[in-house]
Amino acid sequence: MTILALLIIITILNMNIKIKRNGLKLSNLKEKKEAIIKEIKCNDELKQRFYSFGIIKGANIFVKEVSLRNNTMVIDIENTEIAIRVEEAEQIEVDKI
Amino acid sequence: MDTIKIVLAGQANVGKSSLINAMTKSRLKVGNFSGVTVEKTEVRFEHHSHMIEIVDLPGTYSINGFSSEEKIARDFLQNEQYDVILNVLDSTHISRNLLLTLELLNMNKKMVIALNMIDEAKKEGLDINAKQIEAITGIKSVAVSSKTKEGIGELLNTIHDVADNEVRAFSNISYSDIIEEQIFKVKKFLDEDDYSYLDLSSREMAIKLLNDDDKFYKEIHDKPVFMELQPLLLKCHDNIHNYHNTKSHADIQAIEHYAIAKGITAETTHKKTTNNKTLTKKIDDILINKFIGIPIFLFLMWGLFQLTFEFGSIPMDYIDMGFGLLSEAVKSSIAHEGLSSLLSDGIIAGVGAVVLFLPNIIILYIGIALLETTGYMSRVAFLLDGFFHKFGLHGKSFMPLVTGFGCSVPAYMATRTLKNEKDRLITLFIIGFMSCGAKLPIYVLFAGAFFDSDNAGNVLFAIYIAGALLGLVMAKILRMLVFKGEDEPFVMEMPKYRLPTIKLIYIIVSQKALSYLKKAGTFILAASILIWFASTYPKSNSDNPSIQLEQSYLGQLGKASVPFFAPLGFDWKLTVALETGLAAKEVVVATLGILYNIGEDVSEDDNRLLDKLKKEVPFATAMAFVVFSMIYLPCFAASMVFAKETGGYKYLLYLFVFTTGVAWIMSFITYRLLL
Ligand SMILES: Nc1nc2c(ncn2[C@@H]2O[C@H](COP(=O)(O)OP(=O)(O)OP(=O)(O)O)[C@@H](O)[C@H]2O)c(=O)[nH]1
Numbered sequence A: 001m002t003i004l005a006l007l008i009i010i011t012i013l014n015m016n017i018k019i020k021r022n023g024l025k026l027s028n029l030k031e032k033k034e035a036i037i038k039e040i041k042c043n044d045e046l047k048q049r050f051y052s053f054g055i056i057k058g059a060n061i062f063v064k065e066v067s068l069r070n071n072t073m074v075i076d077i078e079n080t081e082i083a084i085r086v087e088e089a090e091q092i093e094v095d096k097i
Numbered sequence B: 001m002d003t004i005k006i007v008l009a010g011q012a013n014v015g016k017s018s019l020i021n022a023m024t025k026s027r028l029k030v031g032n033f034s035g036v037t038v039e040k041t042e043v044r045f046e047h048h049s050h051m052i053e054i055v056d057l058p059g060t061y062s063i064n065g066f067s068s069e070e071k072i073a074r075d076f077l078q079n080e081q082y083d084v085i086l087n088v089l090d091s092t093h094i095s096r097n098l099l100l101t102l103e104l105l106n107m108n109k110k111m112v113i114a115l116n117m118i119d120e121a122k123k124e125g126l127d128i129n130a131k132q133i134e135a136i137t138g139i140k141s142v143a144v145s146s147k148t149k150e151g152i153g154e155l156l157n158t159i160h161d162v163a164d165n166e167v168r169a170f171s172n173i174s175y176s177d178i179i180e181e182q183i184f185k186v187k188k189f190l191d192e193d194d195y196s197y198l199d200l201s202s203r204e205m206a207i208k209l210l211n212d213d214d215k216f217y218k219e220i221h222d223k224p225v226f227m228e229l230q231p232l233l234l235k236c237h238d239n240i241h242n243y244h245n246t247k248s249h250a251d252i253q254a255i256e257h258y259a260i261a262k263g264i265t266a267e268t269t270h271k272k273t274t275n276n277k278t279l280t281k282k283i284d285d286i287l288i289n290k291f292i293g294i295p296i297f298l299f300l301m302w303g304l305f306q307l308t309f310e311f312g313s314i315p316m317d318y319i320d321m322g323f324g325l326l327s328e329a330v331k332s333s334i335a336h337e338g339l340s341s342l343l344s345d346g347i348i349a350g351v352g353a354v355v356l357f358l359p360n361i362i363i364l365y366i367g368i369a370l371l372e373t374t375g376y377m378s379r380v381a382f383l384l385d386g387f388f389h390k391f392g393l394h395g396k397s398f399m400p401l402v403t404g405f406g407c408s409v410p411a412y413m414a415t416r417t418l419k420n421e422k423d424r425l426i427t428l429f430i431i432g433f434m435s436c437g438a439k440l441p442i443y444v445l446f447a448g449a450f451f452d453s454d455n456a457g458n459v460l461f462a463i464y465i466a467g468a469l470l471g472l473v474m475a476k477i478l479r480m481l482v483f484k485g486e487d488e489p490f491v492m493e494m495p496k497y498r499l500p501t502i503k504l505i506y507i508i509v510s511q512k513a514l515s516y517l518k519k520a521g522t523f524i525l526a527a528s529i530l531i532w533f534a535s536t537y538p539k540s541n542s543d544n545p546s547i548q549l550e551q552s553y554l555g556q557l558g559k560a561s562v563p564f565f566a567p568l569g570f571d572w573k574l575t576v577a578l579e580t581g582l583a584a585k586e587v588v589v590a591t592l593g594i595l596y597n598i599g600e601d602v603s604e605d606d607n608r609l610l611d612k613l614k615k616e617v618p619f620a621t622a623m624a625f626v627v628f629s630m631i632y633l634p635c636f637a638a639s640m641v642f643a644k645e646t647g648g649y650k651y652l653l654y655l656f657v658f659t660t661g662v663a664w665i666m667s668f669i670t671y672r673l674l675l
């Protein structure tokens, strides 16, 4: 019984840590901050579009401007400015530099 | 004479259309944003006694792209017959552009690479080694600039050579070790079996198999060799999946291609200077700033309409005077009453009323051309996206909507960049609310007649803004009631700012101005004759010109439909003008010009249409008329394109009911409020 409880607690803790580790999304990134793309989690269609813009795991990304209501942002990637909605930015996970 | 067929492929906004313009004498549409070309276009020309046929395709970010204009490009590349693919790259973004090149290479066609915008690359301190790119990819590469025409001749010769060559050059690209190992295994197997297919090398076949190429699989699937090949392929796939830790073929290809593209770029380009803040970035610090971005945009638009009215009215007075003198001269020199009336009251009044507004149209078109060619367009799409989104529209809808301020026909076609069918339909339905250039004369006429000249520009601005806002509200209503559904993702490239050459602006604007004049000289001319005839006959016994006019065919028609418009305060003349305007919006002013010319005492000292309107039409009616013409059905040509783009006449009927309904209600409200 105790072992089971312990196991459950450990799993929950583990999950928690995982969530935290996966936490930072591009959409949470503040203006003028730089980051590295860690993972892209979205459907293939959007992913394809991301790839063609060079939005891919390992790429460097810089948040140039976020609109007043946090709807849309402009990111700078490989010297190209790309406008992207927050809904789409939420599907990109990043690591701060 | 042999014909060489070349097809252009490249990402959006890399200068494909510009390159064709530079190579030939054609004048394809060019603009500094993604999605200028939405249809395949063919140009033919002669080079070294060969006929060359060159096909411009819409920009494609990837062969697997999803928007409808990307599909056009893919279908063409995969299914049509052609000799050479000319892959156009933007030299300042080689690495991203190479991703498409790598996909194109897998199609195993003859190919030439054009490194366009080399002038810009030089300015940015980029040193690009075309020969090196050629060595790594195995594909002939030429650095060119469609702006300075550098390298154009060499490019043409290269294409020519490649097309003439018996053999197709094979790609030299090498993948990561793990992939290369698998390619090697499959290739060896195919070699031992002596398997052959079309003109593919065994390496190319191996890559096709590892890429899960449908067509090739079908081909080889029924062959005996497949029995032994299958387990090998499975194993190879497994190896790759294990190594990359994913089964997604798209992911693996992306990672591989990305690494290759980076590698090629690193080996072939050198950046000499390191100015880390480009001009574009500096400008964007201001223009897309969250606080001042939108106010600046509104100010610029306001300025444009001020100019349209202020500057436009200067030559306008002279044109008006010219037509007035011409009309007098005709009247006094031609004795035959009917002929003289046809010429002066019909043709000169009708065509003159339309030509009069050419200066305004030109200024408006210059404004739109600047928006399209500087790169500002995409910025505004970004600025307005949040706002648009609230109304159920996509930020990218902005481009077709802006095009709609010029003419609805290309605007309807431009909606092809929207890949979500519902977004596209909503945009198609509201493009009409963006008043097209042909409606400008109506507005300028009424603004000039009913407001003093200090305010007329503001009124013009207000009319356009009101139309646009109304369009947004309609979009919201359509979205809520008819086209419910998912949002389309918004990921859009913002091009570099570019100063358009005077020549480019001149070409864009003069083309449109000429076609406006041509329309005035043909279509409007014919319409004017018809209108004159229908408003002069049958002759009645009365000597009073206005009674005569009322009893004419046109008068009868107007009287018959006037009950529908009576609640809006329109008399039969205005009614007729709206009805003839269904053919083309320019006809509205032509009709007014004729009707208010014929029904007048000749002794009138002030002969300008503007003054006559002011005298005969009450203010509230005039404003209701402006509102009605702002909203109701676009011209005949545009309506046909609308039906084609939406995919059915059923939609055209909806549009007719929708726009007429909204127009009636809005102008009723206007009339009642101002009465
Ligand atoms: N400096 C410079 N600008 C260029 C060159 N070629 C094209 N441009 C500019 O780049 C922009 C895009 O040109 P387009 O020819 O419309 O590009 P496209 O590839 O046809 O674009 P889509 O049809 O949207 O895919 C325009 O503003 C051109 O003036 C070049 O060689 N040098």
Ligand SMILES: [Mg+2]
Pocket (backbone or CB within 6 Å): B016, B017, B018, B029, B030, B036, B037, B056, B057, B058, B059
């Ligand atoms: Mg083009």
